Structure formats: C-alpha cells, structure tokens
Amino acid sequence: MEQLNDLELIQRFKRGEEKAFNILVSRYQEKVYWVVRRLLPDHDEADDVVQSVFIKAYTSLSSFKGDSSIFTWLYRIATNLALNEIRRKKLKRTFSIDDSVMQHADSDDLPLEQLEKKELTACIQKAIDTLPEKQKKVFILRYYEELPYEQIAKILKTSVGGLKANYFHAVRKIGAFLKNEA
Amino acid sequence: MKHSKIFELLPDYHEGSLTAEELRSVEEHLSSCPGCRQASESIAFGLSELRREDALEIPPHYFNNFLPRLHERIDEHRKRRLHFFLPSWMEPLVAPLSVFSVAISVAGLFFLLRTLPAGADGSLQGLVAQVSQDELVRLADQEINMSEPLLHQPIVETASNADLVSRHLGHQLIAGEGTAEDATVFSGAGIDVPEIELLSDDEVTSVIDHLNQTRTL
Numbered sequence: 001m002e003q004l005n006d007l008e009l010i011q012r013f014k015r016g017e018e019k020a021f022n023i024l025v026s027r028y029q030e031k032v033y034w035v036v037r038r039l040l041p042d043h044d045e046a047d048d049v050v051q052s053v054f055i056k057a058y059t060s061l062s063s064f065k066g067d068s069s070i071f072t073w074l075y076r077i078a079t080n081l082a083l084n085e086i087r088r089k090k091l092k093r094t095f096s097i098d099d100s101v102m103q104h105a106d107s108d109d110l111p112l113e114q115l116e117k118k119e120l121t122a123c124i125q126k127a128i129d130t131l132p133e134k135q136k137k138v139f140i141l142r143y144y145e146e147l148p149y150e151q152i153a154k155i156l157k158t159s160v161g162g163l164k165a166n167y168f169h170a171v172r173k174i175g176a177f178l179k180n181e182a
Numbered sequence: 183m184k185h186s187k188i189f190e191l192l193p194d195y196h197e198g199s200l201t202a203e204e205l206r207s208v209e210e211h212l213s214s215c216p217g218c219r220q221a222s223e224s225i226a227f228g229l230s231e232l233r234r235e236d237a238l239e240i241p242p243h244y245f246n247n248f249l250p251r252l253h254e255r256i257d258e259h260r261k262r263r264l265h266f267f268l269p270s271w272m273e274p275l276v277a278p279l280s281v282f283s284v285a286i287s288v289a290g291l292f293f294l295l296r297t298l299p300a301g302a303d304g305s306l307q308g309l310v311a312q313v314s315q316d317e318l319v320r321l322a323d324q325e326i327n328m329s330e331p332l333l334h335q336p337i338v339e340t341a342s343n344a345d346l347v348s349r350h351l352g353h354q355l356i357a358g359e360g361t362a363e364d365a366t367v368f369s370g371a372g373i374d375v376p377e378i379e380l381l382s383d384d385e386v387t388s389v390i391d392h393l394n395q396t397r398t399l
Contacts, residue, residue: 022249029248037238047244051255058256117236124235142193143232164190171193172221175228 006070014062021061025054028071031145032078038140039082041125049085053078068154075155079137086129127177131170138163139170183207188218192225 001012002023012020032053037046056077064073128136134156141152142163149160156163188211194200195208212219 025249025252029245033240033245037240041238043238043240043244050248051252054252055256055259059259117234120231121235121238124232161190164193165186167193168189168221168225171228171232172224173228174232175224175226178231179224179227 007066010061010064010066010070021058024057024070028074029054031071032074035075035078035140035145036082038128038144039079039136040085041121045085045089046082049081050078052081056081072151072154075141079140079155083133083137123178123181124174126181127174130177131173134158135166135170135173138166139174142167143171183211185215185218188212188215189221192218192222193229195222196226196229 001009001017001019004012004020004023006024006027009020009024013024029050033046033050036049036053037043040046040049053074057074064070068076128139131139137156138152141147141155142149147155149163152163153160188208191200191204191208195205200208212222
C-alpha cells in the first residue's frame, strides 16, 4: 500500500482502510511539523498543533474533494492552526506576566557561542513574530520549506506576484529588526 | 524596470536563483537606484543572519513515536465528541439510567393498558374486571343508577354476571344492547333478544347511546 499515490490512499481511507491514513501521516508529518515549528518555536506547542492538523485531516478527509493536492491542503490547515495558536497565545500573554525572564534563566549555563546562536534564534523568532500573518506564512513556506512560489500560491490561494512582494517585505523587516537588536 | 518589480526579485537575487536576464536587469537597476540598493542591503543582511540560525532542537525519535500518539489523540477526540452531549460525570450513569428508563416505560405502558377506561380502545373487556361480583349483585338487587355508565356487553360476556343482569334488564336491555354479534352473546346468556339481529349497527349504536345517557340498568 505504501507505493500508492496520495489520491489512491485517500480513496482507500474513505473505504475504511485506516492504514492508508497512517501512510499519509508518515509521508507528511515531518513537513507539517517544520512549518508549524517555524511558526511556533516551542516544540510542545508545535507538536500539539501538528496533532491537531492530522486530527482535522482524519475527520475531514472523507469530504476531501481533491481540488488541491493533500500536501497543499495539509499545509493550509497547518498554517491556519498555527496562526490561531499564536493569536491565542498573544491574547493569553496580554493577561499574564512575561515569561521571557524564565527563558533567559534556562540559558545561563550555556557556552558563549551556543548562547549567541540561541539568542540569534530567539531574535529571529521575535522578528518573525512581528510580521503580518500573510508575510509570516509566505516567509516560512518560502525560506524554511523552500517551496516554489507556484506551490505557495496554491496553498495560500494568492498570486505569485503578491507572494514575491510579501517575501521581500518579510526578509527586509527581519533584517531591519535584527539590525536594531544587534 | 519598476522598483516594485525589483523588490520582488531581490530575495531571489541574493539566493542566486534569478535567470540571466533578470539578474542583468536587477544589477542595472541597483547601480542607478540608491533606494533599491538600500533595500537590497537589508535583504542581504536579513538572509545572512537567517543562515546563521541554528537548527531547531527536536526530541529524538519524535517522528517515530508520532503515529501512536496521534491515534491516542484521535481516540480522545472521538470520546470528547460523545461528551458533547453529556458531561463526563454522567458517563457512568448512562447504562443504569437507560435500563431504568426502559423499565419505567414498560411498567408505565402496562399500567396504562390496565387502567385504560372501558370503551376507550373500542373494547369493553376491561369493564368486567372493574366491577366486582359483589358490586354487581348489589347493583342488581338495589337497582341503583350508576355514577359511571356500566355497559351491558362485558357484563353479559361473563356468564355468572349475565344471569344477575338479565333478571333486571329484561326487554329494556334487549332494545339497545351491542351489535348484531352481541346478540349471540345475549342469547348465550339466556337473554331474549328476538329483535336485535334486525337492527343495523347504527341503530344499535344509537340505542346504546341512549342507554348511556339515562344510565339506567
């Protein structure tokens, strides 16, 4: 069954073959994870969202019409759920104390070079966080996932020209943010 | 080339993924446009910083363990969908409550059938059970008017009652009692019903109604 293409697996799943779903998960779990993880740097949070993505897929796959590829469909669900989680976190943070102090405390024992890289990673994450949602999605899919613009256009249902402009603004803003933080 | 078009090409320019023609156009534009040159430097800085970024840490065997954990979550999700209708604390009570409600329904149905008023279902069988032998004797002997209409048919159907009733009903009873089928019953009970077979069902019904109104045995 592992040699079957995505559409054939979906058909099998619709007929009640659970194994077909498992193969789809194995095929896309890493890609989905990394898209979500770039949007949500915390592994546990990302893991939670990735599971939600596949639960959503499990419950909705029977109504999947195949207008787009499963890959595009999963990426769309993943980015949407991850951004929902970010919104939820922002709202929560508004009503609670800043936990950045605790995060810094964990880094006290690291060697200098590692600490610098960790700080840079945190800084890049902050920079990404400042981006508008559309630019954030485009940036993650283009920079980290290295997807072609045509593929991203299908996922986000937008034009290639608009995506290129979004990607340019995203990289420029991240550069400007890092420069200010340096 | 327009500035906006150059902006779109700048990331690819720094990633080295432009066509030869696009590359030439961008370089020409940058040499003569300070604004776009500044934007290009920003992009270059951003991308170089991004390349310095460490790979994110991930627990070992995360992807190997993902599927079993996912199926646990899917099972939980299914259960939670059931809980949508009932709070979790009620879940252990579902089975006993179901049995109890079925028992109550059966008992209720049984009680309803037993207490159904005579005639309500088109049958008068239940009336016999409601009138005790002693009461019939008392009614017959005292010839009292009953507060509830006591129709003749079930009484007559019970042979022992029929004897009692027949003494008092006489020809008055014959005129209005039952359908043509009842005549057989009346005859069997020793009541003289020479005319009843000649009556239509409607006529019999109207006589019965009349008797009910007078409530006279």
